[in-house]
Amino acid sequence: MASRRGSLLREEKDGHYEPSPVELLFDLVFVFAATRLSLFLVEHLDVTGLLEAFVLLLAVWWFWDHVVWTTNWFNPDKWPVRLFLFAAMALGLVMSTSILGAFEDLGVVFVVGYLGMHALRAAFIIVAGWRDSRELALNMVRASIWVAVSSPLWIIGAVGDPEQRVWWWLAAIALNYLAPAVRYWLPIMGRSPIESWAVSGHHISERARLFVIIALGESVLVMGFTFAGDWAKPASAFGLFAALVGTLLLWLIYFNNTAGVAQKYFEKARESGRVAANSYTYLHLLIVAGIVLVAVGDELVLAHPDDPLDPATAAVVFGGPALYILGNLLFKRSVGYRWLKSHIISIGVLIALFVLTTALGVFTPLIATWLANAVMLAVVIGEEVAHRRSSAVDASLAS
Numbered sequence: 001m002a003s004r005r006g007s008l009l010r011e012e013k014d015g016h017y018e019p020s021p022v023e024l025l026f027d028l029v030f031v032f033a034a035t036r037l038s039l040f041l042v043e044h045l046d047v048t049g050l051l052e053a054f055v056l057l058l059a060v061w062w063f064w065d066h067v068v069w070t071t072n073w074f075n076p077d078k079w080p081v082r083l084f085l086f087a088a089m090a091l092g093l094v095m096s097t098s099i100l101g102a103f104e105d106l107g108v109v110f111v112v113g114y115l116g117m118h119a120l121r122a123a124f125i126i127v128a129g130w131r132d133s134r135e136l137a138l139n140m141v142r143a144s145i146w147v148a149v150s151s152p153l154w155i156i157g158a159v160g161d162p163e164q165r166v167w168w169w170l171a172a173i174a175l176n177y178l179a180p181a182v183r184y185w186l187p188i189m190g191r192s193p194i195e196s197w198a199v200s201g202h203h204i205s206e207r208a209r210l211f212v213i214i215a216l217g218e219s220v221l222v223m224g225f226t227f228a229g230d231w232a233k234p235a236s237a238f239g240l241f242a243a244l245v246g247t248l249l250l251w252l253i254y255f256n257n258t259a260g261v262a263q264k265y266f267e268k269a270r271e272s273g274r275v276a277a278n279s280y281t282y283l284h285l286l287i288v289a290g291i292v293l294v295a296v297g298d299e300l301v302l303a304h305p306d307d308p309l310d311p312a313t314a315a316v317v318f319g320g321p322a323l324y325i326l327g328n329l330l331f332k333r334s335v336g337y338r339w340l341k342s343h344i345i346s347i348g349v350l351i352a353l354f355v356l357t358t359a360l361g362v363f364t365p366l367i368a369t370w371l372a373n374a375v376m377l378a379v380v381i382g383e384e385v386a387h388r389r390s391s392a393v394d395a396s397l398a399s
Helices: 021-043 047-073 079-097 107-129 134-159 162-181 201-227 234-255 258-268 272-303 311-334 341-360 365-398
Strands: none
Touching: 021 047, 021 079, 021 201, 021 272, 047 079, 047 107, 047 162, 047 201, 047 272, 079 107, 107 134, 134 162, 162 272, 201 234, 201 258, 201 272, 234 258, 234 272, 234 311, 234 365, 258 272, 258 311, 272 311, 272 365, 311 341, 311 365, 341 365
């Protein structure tokens, strides 16, 4: 997307945009948001709480993702774009600080932060892009109409009965996620041209990788705050070590081979906007959700390592890694990998472990965590073996 003199659009540099310092500053809000989400789920560890936490995660992820797409098109080294990011940070902080009370007395505050971001983004893109990228501005008009349709659902949920709030917000966020999937289709205007959503593959993939790091960093924060230096209890010390090993395994599953391969695949894609939406906007949500669940499991294990393993704790301890591996499996498939048997088998094993440990009732959270870590270690080893075999075949063919 070329820019004119004085334009706020990024200059074409082969599409290789490195994340700027102000973008990384913006991301710090979401370290806090991820921590709030984990704490919310710890305090509401039941089916209703899980649904509510899922809705909150959807909103937080949508907020971050939409700002990332905006800075993919507009140069954050220009002061108007920086001011947009500063304002988005403020709205993100408003939303994040209200997460714990979003389904109680802070629903209106949460919605103000979320809808405020959409209004700010729409106004910025339409005004800043109207001269240099009329098509991009018109796309934002389409997106704004979709947001306007969903906004009453957000507002009704915020001011209405808190017990019904989750259903109003679930319907609203479903519309928000449906909109790009149908390319913001509207009567008369039709669908948004896929070419008009072209993005820098390098920038989008790098931003997604950094968000995964943010989510993993939140897990480390949870470890430190929950452990609180309790070295006198061996079970707590082993729990801390188990949580650290689990975080390292999560990192390896995503970063060891996949992230670089995905970035190269994305950079060569003809329809970069479609690949970005499928691989990063939608599928990375599962990866982040898995990390948040793992962080919740770490907190539960560190707080009560020797207690009997209850079904809710088992669901989190085994369900977090299973969801994370599922997200990685689908993400890897979307960027050219074959269906990875190691990932598919591991998901089945984690489900079986949940059923087994819940039925027997003789395990502790600490033992369950080590079992989950063993499954993730098998995934890392299996993928590494498959990757080396694939590399050896490619080298043989090349020679």
